[in-house]
Amino acid sequence: MSETSRGPLAGLKVVEFAGIGPGPHVAMLLADMGAEVVRIEREGSRPMNPVVERARHRVQIDVKSEEGRAFCGDACRHADVVVEGFRPGVMERLGLGPDELLAANPRLVYARMTGWGQEGPLAQVAGHDLNYIAVTGALDAIGRAGELPVPPQNLVGDFGGGSLYCALGILAALYERERSGRGQVVDAAIVDGVTSLMSFFSGLPESAIRAKARGHGLLGGAAHFYRCYTCKDGLEISVGAIEPQFYAELCERAGAPDALRQGQMDPAGWDAKAADMAALFATKTQAQWCELLEGTDACFAPVVPLDQARAHPHMAARGAYVEHGGRWHPAPAPRFGRTPGAIRDSAGDGAAVVARWQEAA
Secondary structure: OOHHHOOOOOOOOOEEEOOOOOHHHHHHHHHHHEEEEEEEEOOOOOOOOOOOOOOOOOEEOOOOHHHHHHHHHHHOOOEEEEEEEOOOOHHHHHOHHHHHHHHHHHOOEEEEEEOOOOOOOOOOOOOHHHHHHHHHHOOHHHHOOOOOOOOOHHHHHHHHHHHHHHHHHHHHHHHHHHHHHOOEEEEEEEEHHHHHHHHHHHHOOOOOOOOOOOOOOOOHHHOOOOEEEEOOOOOOEEOOOHHHHHHHHHHHOOOOOHHHHHHHHOOHHHHHHHHHHHHHHOOHHHHHHHHOOOOOOOEEEEEOHHHHHHHHHHHHHOOOOEEOEEEEEEOOOOOOOOOOOOOOOOEEEEEHHHHHHHHHH
């Protein structure tokens, strides 16, 4: 394998302290881009998610033991990046906090992935994705009018505001290290990342696009031209024809009645038009609507279950899923023209990798 085919982060050495949720996803992203990741796990642990935990060199050790702490300290002294997701103070009590490790390895980028952050009144309490996005204002907007908010799986918090921002912080710190020669701590808190994700809405005045009431904004599902509908066969489709020219094309190709073609942006008529559009889309099967609308500027797509997504023609053409080791994996993202990432096998012995790092130092 040529150097350029190993990914843009080839040669980067990462120590991951095993956790759940966004921390392992950070390490997966770095590994897909070519980083060499040693995952430190509790003794007796088994992989929870073979997709997210791919491309790791594993070592199981008791980090509370003297031997375990010594091993972890040696690994971090030879690493470029550390990723940990414990509550504030846990790593310090183990003697593996940023002060100790940066003193031993001043070039280390020490990434701390948490929900609440390293300080604040909630920093030490338990929480999950739903709680983090609740206090940011993101959850309040998700759902139908008059109903409770709908949990958006854990995409918005753990991964959108969590692992992706953590990975961005790591790469920014590595870039800055090229100038200063010094590493630093990256405090990646989900509440911070989700707040940043909400910038578009925070910056908008209250309007038909950003309505304060749940389910009343254009992007919140109130508009008849930006929501999902059920087809004749019970399958579902999505329409997102916001711009007038795209909405006109949707109406023309769908054979919409005149009542639907007028007054697109008048919120007062959205409920009635949604009922008319629901009746229209119930006249054909999902496949028939795909034949009429997919591949046009009607801003249309079928609602595809996750286990069928790889077979969608566009996803298949892009190779969005890759079969590896008898399992379908999401392909590495984003894509690079000269140094593409790749899905790699877990090599197993993390202790041997750390020993190699030490010999090469």
